[in-house]
Amino acid sequence: MIGTMLRRAALSALVLSASLGSAAKADAVADFYxxxxxxxxxxxxxxxxxxxxxxxxxxxxxxxxxxxPKMIAQFMPGAGGVKAAxxxxxxxxxxxxxxxxxxxxxxxxxxLRGGANVRYDASKMHWLGSFxxxxxxxxxxxxxxxxxxVADMKDQELIVGATGKGSIGYMNMVALKKLLGLKMKIIxxxxxxxxxxxxxxxxxxxxxxxxxxxxxxxxxDWINDKKITNLVQFSLRRDSAWPNVPLAQELTTDPEAQxxxxxxxxxxxxxxxxNLPPGTPPDRVAxxxxxxxxxxxxxxxxxxxxxxxxxxxxxPAKELEAAINETVHAPKSLVDKVEKLFAGD
Numbered sequence: 001m002i003g004t005m006l007r008r009a010a011l012s013a014l015v016l017s018a019s020l021g022s023a024a025k026a027d028a029v030a031d032f033y034x035x036x037x038x039x040x041x042x043x044x045x046x047x048x049x050x051x052x053x054x055x056x057x058x059x060x061x062x063x064x065x066x067x068x069p070k071m072i073a074q075f076m077p078g079a080g081g082v083k084a085a086x087x088x089x090x091x092x093x094x095x096x097x098x099x100x101x102x103x104x105x106x107x108x109x110x111x112l113r114g115g116a117n118v119r120y121d122a123s124k125m126h127w128l129g130s131f132x133x134x135x136x137x138x139x140x141x142x143x144x145x146x147x148x149x150v151a152d153m154k155d156q157e158l159i160v161g162a163t164g165k166g167s168i169g170y171m172n173m174v175a176l177k178k179l180l181g182l183k184m185k186i187i188x189x190x191x192x193x194x195x196x197x198x199x200x201x202x203x204x205x206x207x208x209x210x211x212x213x214x215x216x217x218x219x220x221d222w223i224n225d226k227k228i229t230n231l232v233q234f235s236l237r238r239d240s241a242w243p244n245v246p247l248a249q250e251l252t253t254d255p256e257a258q259x260x261x262x263x264x265x266x267x268x269x270x271x272x273x274x275n276l277p278p279g280t281p282p283d284r285v286a287x288x289x290x291x292x293x294x295x296x297x298x299x300x301x302x303x304x305x306x307x308x309x310x311x312x313x314x315x316p317a318k319e320l321e322a323a324i325n326e327t328v329h330a331p332k333s334l335v336d337k338v339e340k341l342f343a344g345d
Contacts, residue, residue, distance in 0.1 A: 029287045032096070033067030040073045041092065042101045043084030044163075045192030049214050050101055051075065052308060053131060053272050057101075060301040064291040069097075077191050080164030082109060082118060089120035094279035096288065100125070101274055104134050104267040105168035107327035111335055112342060113166055123328040126276040126285045128292040130315040132213075134271040136168055136234040137245065138176065139215065140207040141200050142227060147207075150231050150251055153182040161196050161205035162188045165345070168267045169209030172234045174345050175264055176248060179257040186345075207231075212239055217309040234261070235268040260338055263330065269315065269323040289317050 040058060042050040054073035062071050076084040081103025092098040103109065107122040140147055140158065147158050162170035170188045177184040187205055190196040193214055200208045212233070215222060222228045230245045238247055249261040274292055276285055295301050296314040305312050315323075 029283050030066035032284065033065055033069040036067070036069040036097055038062075038065070038069050038071045038096070039098045040071060040101055041084055041088055041098055042073065042075050043077060043081030043103050044075065045077050045194060046073070046075045048193035049211060049217065050272070052217065052310060054101055056301070056304055056308060056310065057131075057274075057295065059304065060298055061291060061295045064294040064298070066287050066291075071099075078164065079117070080109065080166030080168075080170065080188075081106065082113070082164065082166040085109075085122075086119040088277055089125075092277055094277050096276060096280050096284035099128070099274060099276060099288070101272060103167065104270045104273065105166065105171065106267075106273070107270065107324045108168065108171070108264065108267055109166040111327060111330060112171070112339055118166075121278075121328070122324050124278040125324075126278065126280055127317050127320045127324065128274040128276065128285075128289050129296070129317045130270060130274065130320050131272040131296060132311050132313050133315065134268050135212045135239040135242075136172055136209065136268065137212050137215075137242075138173070138207055138209050138231045138234075139222075139228045140231060141203070141205075142229055144200075144203050145206040147231075148229055150176075150180065150182065150246075153180075153184060155183070157183040157185060158207050159185045159187065159205050160207040160209060161190055161199050162186060162209045163190050163193065163196060164188060167209075168234070168264070171264055171342070172248070173209050174342055175260060176232065178341055179254070179260065180251060212242065213309075213311055216241075234265050236262060236265050256337070259334065260341065263327075263334060263338060266323065266327045270320065271313075271315065273315075273320055273324075292317075 040054045042054055044050040058071035058073055062068050076087060085102050085106055088100045110118050110122050145158060147153055147156050160173050162173055165188050173186045176182060193210060196208050199205050230242060232248050233239060233245050234248050249258040252258060276288060302312060
């Protein structure tokens with residue numbers, strides 16, 4: 001009897017100790033964040049999709065973070081998102097006051113464009129989750145070209161614009177050109193999506209490589225007025241909103257080319273990934289992951305996202321980390337083939 005009572009007392013003490021420990025950790029995180037400002041760092045311009053997501057997140061996430069800090073957006077465009085990712089890894093504070101909303105192609109760019117220009121490791125970042133998966137697309141300006149299908153580019157050259165060479169849009173265009181033997185001239189270096197869109201409307205380029213949602217949330221007149229034709233999408237599955245637009249891997253019967261297209265489609269899972277730099281204290285990482293999940297389930301956040309036509313198909317941290325690691329640690333034989341494809345570009 002006495003032994004049972006002692007065991008129960010010991011168990012109660014352990015439970016109380018664990019509860020107090022959890023409370024202490026929560027208090028420590030709240031104490032740290034109270035009165036502070038968290039910066040959402042994006043590698044693209046304020047007028048693009050990353051900018052829209054950043055502002056909606058900043059409006060709703062603080063109430064779910066212990067201590068209720070403010071959130072602001074900072075934009076650091078350059079090299080298809082590599083500039084911001086390098087800063088995030090090497091110079092940004094590692095205390096939980098800078099959160100990354102970096103390129104969907106962050107892991108792919110690391111694998112394919114590594115070296116002196118890439119100074120980050122996506123697999124070492126602390127991923128909080130992703131707000132949405134993303135489908136990329138090649139769209140052409142109908143008034144600027146007679147091209148209406150991918151097959152047309154076997155005979156007619158298409159001038160296509162993209163952001164930096166580290167962007168997934170640029171990589172998709174190079175793969176499409178080389179694997180399918182198409183006549184394409186690819187112009188990279190547009191610092192922001194707005195500049196690329198303007199170039200398309202002005203006739204400086206005949207097509208652009210970006211995401212579906214960058215059209216549906218910002219340029220619906222392009223679709224409603226039949227100004228563009230979407231030729232091909234880059235993803236692991238067709239977007240339900242565009243079932244008649246073929247996937248790149250469906251345009252070839254070559255197994256190796258199909259494998260490369262699927263590998264390049266990996267960023268679609270990363271989508272609008274949210275992360276913290278390596279070195280961030282574990283208790284703050286855990287608190288921010290919890291705050292992220294509460295935010296994506298917050299009715300007010302969901303309502304504003306829908307009002308701005310932002311799709312939400314959130315990906316949990318573990319699933320996102322698995323996708324990042326699969327790309328970063330892809331078989332060398334596959335990486336070598338893809339690197340050879342991009343050699344000289």
